[in-house]
Amino acid sequence: MNVRRSAAVLAAAVAIGTATPAVAASPSPTPSLPSGLYGSGDPTYDGVWRQSFALIALHRVDVEPAAAAVDWLAGQQCANGAFPAFRADPAKACDAKLMVDTNSTAAAAQALSAVGGHGTAVTKAVNWLKSVQNKDGGWGYAPGGASDANSTSVVIGALATQDTPVSKVRAGAKSPYDALLKLSLPCADGGAFAYQPDKKGKLTANADATAAAVVGMLGTGMLTVRAGDAKKAVCADAPTRTWQRASANGAAYLAKAVAKDGHLTSVLPGSENQPDYGNTADAVVALAAQGGTAAAAGPLRWLERNSAKWAEQSGPAAYAQLILAAKTGGADPRDFGGTDLVKRLTATGPAPKATSAPAAESQDGSGTSVWWMVGAGLAAGAGIGFLLSSRNKRKQS
Template sequence: MNVRRSAAVLAATVAIGTATPAVAASPSPSPSLPSGLYGSSDPTYDGVWRQSLALIALYRVHAEPAAAAVDWLAGQQCESGAFPAFRANPAKACDAKLMVDTNSTAAAAQALSAVGGHGTAVTKAVTWLKSVQNKDGGWGYTPGGASDANSTSVVIGALMTQHTPVSTIRNGAKSPYDALLKLSLPCADGGAFAYQPDKNGKLTANADATAAAVVGALGQGMVSVKAGDKKNAACTDAARPTPEDAAANGSAYLAKAVAKDGHLTSALPGSENQPDYGNTADAVVALAAQGGTAAATGPLRWLERNSAKWAEQNGPAAYAQLILAAEAGGADPSDFGGTDLVKQLTATGPAPVTASQDDSGTSVWWMVGAGLAAGAGIGFLLSSRNKRKQP
């Protein structure tokens, strides 16, 4: 769930070439900014993604988003059920030149399920995702692309809005969990998840993919993810590992990765190693989901001390990531290291509706939303979305 999404999606577009002509061309490079959109940067490569995260984050803190924000997201959907990263002209029907992708579609499905009132749109999105499932049980970023841990995990979150056990969603014999298990490394190699195998079939540990896959393997998602029972982080090889085994091993890898400095490190080609704020936020969610809030304390406190400038520079998706980390890790999003994340997020877009309350002081919106979430069995994403294969 990395906010460095634009370059990653652009790279995916270039890499596709003519292999999948139905989604080969990129959207307009200089769109005007819709009034209902969160953030002021060019939404060409991340509009639907950041809007979805913003709506989910507001839902998590009991704030009803503005109708214009929800309508904008719903209006991005194509007739097929898929979502592109951004449609500059929603009044124009989607055509073969518009690139649609699994990540935008899965995130939007989760967001629209959370806000309620868009059941048909959510069902169409999930139906489309099922139609492009790979035979190994997973998903790539674009239809027909090789399965990766990040895309498979965010789709798991969308699938869980439909009341059907994820293990039964199959293309042939394989389920999404089979795809994730295929990308998990043994304890001798750290127990992490790889993003994808390299051209020789080798798996390389990837912290971004691991943070996403831990949550996906646990069958959770951005809307419903919560701290699990307190467990010690330990990697254990099993003869026939389950998704829960792989999640535990991935969590042990993340715990070790953040133990020294409190954060994950980005090592992009051509640049110096530096703290990776977005993936650290994702790691907090993964660690808390697997091992309880105590497991996420170190990186969560580091984010509280150090993430304010990063979030200000990166906008709504960054604030949403931090809200999700705070919620999962047991911190207060309205006072996160002295920053009111909710206030900062809402300042980037249309103001949310003030939650009405009943006589007991309970938010009526939250009561309705909580009922919708419980009924839908909403799942997670996680992740990302840095499509680079980082060590």
């Protein structure tokens, strides 16, 4: 769906010793696209991810998706509860050759929870995620891979759909929060989160990972996050760094990162630095969740002015991500800088069943309807179609 997803697939392939997908080479023939799928791009690397984001975003704006769209996503699930990035032949049983992953599974669990009527499928997905939890309390992209901030955070979002508190989902003595705390940096290094330690164990600040971890540390995710109480983003170290303090410190890092230009910047080797629309949308969600809508106002306004072309080129996941940012940040997704994001998203897939009036918003923009949620990180990217934006998990500042 985007480069973040591409980076995750590549990293996972290296981590488990498989051949690296040739995403930079000539693409293989595009699979025949089912009618229920959002977007027209090759779904090989992001089909489940972009479908999940689309369903979550539509749920957020009170739009009931077509049954075909929901059925397609539900049909991607394997018997053990896991989801792959894309399953070309749902009639064929999943086997060891099919690569399932935590990100697709966690996103799909949240989407199916949003649309309702799939409680068994959601429970199976969450149980599978629990079964592959690492000893440090976190998750990597591939089951058994080293824990990373993004994967751990998206799984937290899936866990939040259940009755069990996230802090009690443990591998031994470690919870998901413990895994994220290990990836948080002190204020001397900006208070950000790293994606993963490097080979020498060093942590490097990463904006994409930070946006995801800020939301994850709050025990929420795409389906359950909303704007928090208004407060300033201040980094403050303490003798014992708590989950809440680490989230606040991460938000302070993001606030500083967007203060100058209003957006985050994509830093990719061999290319000029440029605005990172997807990660900026993720930052809006994180800033609003941690410090209220006012904390996200700057980058949200920048997205309203500048994101239309990016979303048009990137596809349904980008529109979904902007809808989630708009709703969390207190903007109108039906008039986002003059663009009706809801109309643009629904045009990329099967016509929805019905659209109700927008839910009433409270003063902080969080809304009073039960149809709320938000997403962290992700869009249709270069070459294979989000993980959202032209982001590189390991290289981005």
